[in-house]
Amino acid sequence: MGNDLLPGTLDMLILSSLTRGPRHGYGIAQHLKKISEDVLDVGESSLYPALQRLLLNGWVTAEWGASENNRRARYYKLTAIGRKQLAAENREFGRMILAIQKVMSCA
Amino acid sequence: MRLIRRILYFFRQRHQAAELAEEMEFHRQLLEQESGDRYAATRSMGATTLAREDARAVWLPLRFENIFQDLRVGLRMLRRSPGFSILAILCLTLGIGANAAVFSWIEGILFRPYPLVTHQEQLLAVTGTARGESGPTGVSWPDLLDLQKSSTLIDSFIVSKIMGTTLSNGDRAEVTTGSIVSANYFDAIGVHPILGRAFEPGEDVGRNAHPVTVISYQLWQRRFKSDPQIIGKTQRLNGVVHTIVGVAPQGFYGTFVGWAMHFWVPASMEETFESGGYKLEDRGARWIESFVRLKPGVTLEQAQQELSAVAQRLENDFPATDRGHGIKLWPLWQTPFNNARTLLPTLEIMLVVVVFVLLIACANVGNLLLVRSFARRHEMTVRLAIGAGRSRLLQQLLTEGLILAAVGAVGGLLVAHWCRHALVLLFPARGGVTMHLPGEIDWRVLALSAAVCLLSTLLLGLVPAMLSGKLDVAGALKAESAGVVGGRGTAWFRSGLVVMQVSLSFVLLVGAGLLLQSLQRIRTTSPGFSTREVLETYVNLVSAGYDAPRAQTFQDALLERVQSLPGVESAAFGRMPPLSYGSYSSCPIAVDGYQSPPEEQPTVEYNEIGPRYFATMGIPLLSGREFTRADDENAALVAIVNETMASHYWPAKNPIGDRFQVKGRWLQVVAIAKDSKYESVRETPKPFFYVPLRQNFALSPDLFVRTRLSPETMATTLAREVHTLDADLALYEVISLQEQLDRSTSAQLVAVTLVGVLGGLALLLCAIGLYGVMSYSVSQSSRELGLRMALGAESSDLLRHVMSRGLTLTGTGVLLGVAVALALTRLLGHLLYKVSPRDPLVFGSAFLVMSLAALAACFLPAWRATRTDPARILRD
Numbered sequence: 011m012g013n014d015l016l017p018g019t020l021d022m023l024i025l026s027s028l029t030r031g032p033r034h035g036y037g038i039a040q041h042l043k044k045i046s047e048d049v050l051d052v053g054e055s056s057l058y059p060a061l062q063r064l065l066l067n068g069w070v071t072a073e074w075g076a077s078e079n080n081r082r083a084r085y086y087k088l089t090a091i092g093r094k095q096l097a098a099e100n101r102e103f104g105r106m107i108l109a110i111q112k113v114m115s116c117a
Numbered sequence: 118m119r120l121i122r123r124i125l126y127f128f129r130q131r132h133q134a135a136e137l138a139e140e141m142e143f144h145r146q147l148l149e150q151e152s153g154d155r156y157a158a159t160r161s162m163g164a165t166t167l168a169r170e171d172a173r174a175v176w177l178p179l180r181f182e183n184i185f186q187d188l189r190v191g192l193r194m195l196r197r198s199p200g201f202s203i204l205a206i207l208c209l210t211l212g213i214g215a216n217a218a219v220f221s222w223i224e225g226i227l228f229r230p231y232p233l234v235t236h237q238e239q240l241l242a243v244t245g246t247a248r249g250e251s252g253p254t255g256v257s258w259p260d261l262l263d264l265q266k267s268s269t270l271i272d273s274f275i276v277s278k279i280m281g282t283t284l285s286n287g288d289r290a291e292v293t294t295g296s297i298v299s300a301n302y303f304d305a306i307g308v309h310p311i312l313g314r315a316f317e318p319g320e321d322v323g324r325n326a327h328p329v330t331v332i333s334y335q336l337w338q339r340r341f342k343s344d345p346q347i348i349g350k351t352q353r354l355n356g357v358v359h360t361i362v363g364v365a366p367q368g369f370y371g372t373f374v375g376w377a378m379h380f381w382v383p384a385s386m387e388e389t390f391e392s393g394g395y396k397l398e399d400r401g402a403r404w405i406e407s408f409v410r411l412k413p414g415v416t417l418e419q420a421q422q423e424l425s426a427v428a429q430r431l432e433n434d435f436p437a438t439d440r441g442h443g444i445k446l447w448p449l450w451q452t453p454f455n456n457a458r459t460l461l462p463t464l465e466i467m468l469v470v471v472v473f474v475l476l477i478a479c480a481n482v483g484n485l486l487l488v489r490s491f492a493r494r495h496e497m498t499v500r501l502a503i504g505a506g507r508s509r510l511l512q513q514l515l516t517e518g519l520i521l522a523a524v525g526a527v528g529g530l531l532v533a534h535w536c537r538h539a540l541v542l543l544f545p546a547r548g549g550v551t552m553h554l555p556g557e558i559d560w561r562v563l564a565l566s567a568a569v570c571l572l573s574t575l576l577l578g579l580v581p582a583m584l585s586g587k588l589d590v591a592g593a594l595k596a597e598s599a600g601v602v603g604g605r606g607t608a609w610f611r612s613g614l615v616v617m618q619v620s621l622s623f624v625l626l627v628g629a630g631l632l633l634q635s636l637q638r639i640r641t642t643s644p645g646f647s648t649r650e651v652l653e654t655y656v657n658l659v660s661a662g663y664d665a666p667r668a669q670t671f672q673d674a675l676l677e678r679v680q681s682l683p684g685v686e687s688a689a690f691g692r693m694p695p696l697s698y699g700s701y702s703s704c705p706i707a708v709d710g711y712q713s714p715p716e717e718q719p720t721v722e723y724n725e726i727g728p729r730y731f732a733t734m735g736i737p738l739l740s741g742r743e744f745t746r747a748d749d750e751n752a753a754l755v756a757i758v759n760e761t762m763a764s765h766y767w768p769a770k771n772p773i774g775d776r777f778q779v780k781g782r783w784l785q786v787v788a789i790a791k792d793s794k795y796e797s798v799r800e801t802p803k804p805f806f807y808v809p810l811r812q813n814f815a816l817s818p819d820l821f822v823r824t825r826l827s828p829e830t831m832a833t834t835l836a837r838e839v840h841t842l843d844a845d846l847a848l849y850e851v852i853s854l855q856e857q858l859d860r861s862t863s864a865q866l867v868a869v870t871l872v873g874v875l876g877g878l879a880l881l882l883c884a885i886g887l888y889g890v891m892s893y894s895v896s897q898s899s900r901e902l903g904l905r906m907a908l909g910a911e912s913s914d915l916l917r918h919v920m921s922r923g924l925t926l927t928g929t930g931v932l933l934g935v936a937v938a939l940a941l942t943r944l945l946g947h948l949l950y951k952v953s954p955r956d957p958l959v960f961g962s963a964f965l966v967m968s969l970a971a972l973a974a975c976f977l978p979a980w981r982a983t984r985t986d987p988a989r990i991l992r993d
Binding site for chain 1: 118137
C-alpha cells in the first residue's frame, strides 16, 4: 500500500511509471504492482490525491483519450519540468537509500 | 503558476469533480473485470468518497471550498428556521448596535470631537488652576503670551472662547454661536477656508483693531444664500460692523463640544463679545479657553512640567495677579470647559452598560443555538461517523456563529448610524439652537465593532462546539430514537447562562434605579428660589448697537411696562440667570477685620441685579433691605451677601453696615440673603454676593418676571411690549426657571434615559432567555411531569414545581447580581446626588421588577406543564 512508502516516494514512483509514455490511473497502479511484483498495491485513496498533486505542480498533464478497449480514459503525461523533478528526486532517493543502508548496517 | 492552476481549478471545480468521478469509476470497473468479484474490487479501492475528498483537497489547501460550503450550509440552516434566525439576529443587532452607537459617540464627542481638525491626538486642553479652588479657571491673555514665548515643547497655543451674538431673523432673535480665537487658529488646527483667507498674524493684537470675521459654511449657505462674492461684504456682530474675510469649509463646526460654531473673530475684538471690558492687557482677567498642539513625540507629562515651571516664574514675577495660580493640561476627552466634561461620566458608564447588554444578548443567542444543536445532534454525529474531523465541525459551527454575528453587526452599524444624532434629542434646545453632538463612525469605530462581532462569534460558536465535543458517536447513533436529550452537563450550562443574564440585568436595573432616584432628588431639591412662578427672558441690546445711556432708558421703560401688565406680580433685571452655562464674574475681595490664611486669595463670585430681584426670584432676605432705584451711580456703593459669605467672613458678628473691598472700591453690606443654588443644583453652599446693576452696569441683563401666566402667553405679551419700545428689537425665548433648572440637569437626564432604555432592553432579553430555558426544560421533562401527575400530583403542585425551578435560577442570579452591583455602583458616584450607591430602596425595587419579570417568564411554561396529559405521556 502506498501509505507505507516514505513520504513523497509515491509521487516519484508515479512520475517514473510515466517515463515510457502516458498512462491512465488504472494503468499506473497496474504498472507499479507488476514491476514491484505485487509489493506496491496502490489504492485509489492514495493514487488520485497524488495525481492531483502532480497536476497542481505542473509535473504531469492529463488528457482524455481512448483506452485499449476503446473506452474513455484519462491519460497522464510527464511534462518537461516533471522529467527534471523525477531526475532530482531520483538523485535524492539514491542518497537517502544509501544513508539508510549505512545506518542499518551499523545496527 | 500553482496559484493560477488553483484559481483555474476553482472556477472549473464542478467539471473537475465529474472528471475525477468518471476516472475513478473507470478504475473500479477495470479492477472488477480483473478480479471478477465486484465486492473485492470495491474493497480494494478503499473509501472512495474519502479519496475523492482528499483529491479535491489537494487543490484547496486554504479550505476556500470548505468555507464556502460552510457558508452555504449555514445560510440554509438559518433560512430553514426563520423564527430562530430573526430572534437571534435581533438580539445581536441590539447588542452590537448598542455597542457601536456608544463607540461612535465616544469617538465623536471625546476622542475626535472636531471634524476636519488635523492630528487631534496632539491636541490638549489648557486651563488655569487656583489654589484653594477645586475647579479649573480660565487663562489670562498676557499669561498665555508668556507661556507661548517660554515653551519649547509646544508647537502652538490655540485660543478658542465660545460666545454668542444675535442675528435677527425677521422678528425672531436667533442666537448664533461663535468663537473668539487667536490669529493662528485656522493654521494651527489645519483648517483652510474655502473662500477668502484665514486670520493673519497680528490680527489678534490691538483693542478693537481688526473687525474681521470668518463665517461657517452653514451660515454662508443659510444666511448669505451661498453668495460667491461674499468676501469683503460686512455683517454687524454685536453692534460692530465686521468684514467677512473667509468662509470655513463644509463640515467644520469649530472646536467646542456641544455647539456648532458659526463665526470666528480674532481676539482683538474680545471687548465686543465678552462682558467685563477689554481684557487683553489684564493679567488678572482669566477668561480664555484654549488648546495646545504638542510637538511630535512630546508627552502630556513633559509639556505639563515645562508649563508648570513657567507658571511658577509668572507667580514670582507678577504676585499681585498670579499668586496661587497655575496651568493645567488635559487630554481632549477630559476638556473641562465644554460638554465633553458633562458627558464623560455618562459615556463611561454607557460603555459598561453596553458590554452587559452584549453579554446578555450573546447568552440568549447562545442558548438558542444550544437548543438547536440538540436538534442537529443527529447531523453532527453522522458527520463525525463518516469521518469528519472535530475541527471541521467546529469550523462549521463557528461559521454559523459568524454569519449571525456579521448580520447582527451590519444591523448594529445601521442602528448606530441612525443613533448618531440621538444624543442631541435628549438635550433640550436653548434659545432655539439645538446642540451639536454627532457620533462619528470612522474606521476606529468600525474596527471596534468588528472586534465585538468576532468576540460574539466566538462566544456563539463555542457554546454548541463545546457540546459537540462531548458527542459520543456510537451511543448517539444507537440511542437516536430514545429522546433522552441534553445531558446533565448542558442543562447546567444553560442554567448558568440564565443566571448570568439575570445577574447582569439586575445590575443594570439597580444602576437605572439609582440614577433615576438621583435625578428625582436633583429635580425636587429646592434651589433656593421659586422655579415655577418665575419666567426668564433676554433682549440683546449689545447686538442691536445700544450704548449704555440708551440701554438704561430702555430697561427702565420696559420694566415699568412689564410691572404694570395684568398677571405680573413683580419683575426685575439680573445680569446672569442661575444655573446657566455662563459663569458669574468673580473677584478677589478684602474684608475689614478678616485675616485670610496665607496663600489663600479670597475670591468670591457675584451677580449684578436690579431692584426687587429677591422678591421676584423668591429668595428670602434674612435681614436688611433690597436694592432700590436710589442705589444708582451717584449713591454710596452697596452689596448684599449670602448666608455662607456672612458666616465665613464675619464669623462672630452681623455684617450689615460693615464694608468689604472689591477691585479697590469699598462696598457696604446692606442685607443678608438666604443661600441658593448658583451654578449647579449639586453644588455645596458657597459664598456669593450681589451688587446693584446701576452701580456695575451691564448692557444686556436678563429679565425675570414673577407671574402665574404660562411662558407662551407671557412671550406674546412681552414681545409686544418690546416692539412698542423699539420695533427693531427681538425677544429671546421665554422660559420658566424650572425649565432652566431642568436644562442644567440634562446630563443626568441623558444618563437616566440611556441606562433606563438599555436596562429595559436587558430585562426583556433576560426574560426571553429565562422563558426559553423554562419552556425547554418543561418540554424535556414531560415524562417526569406525567409520572408525577399519574402518582397523584395536582396541577397546582406541578405549577409550583416548575415555577420554583425558574425562581431558583432567578434567585441565584439576583444574589450574584447584588454582589456585582455592590461592587460596581460606586462607579456611578459622580452622577449620584443625595443617593447612596447602596440605596436599599433601589435594590429592593430592582429585586421586585426582576422577580415580576421572572414570574411572567416562568408562568407560561409552568402552566403548560399543568396541561400535561399523563395517560398520553406514559403510553408514549
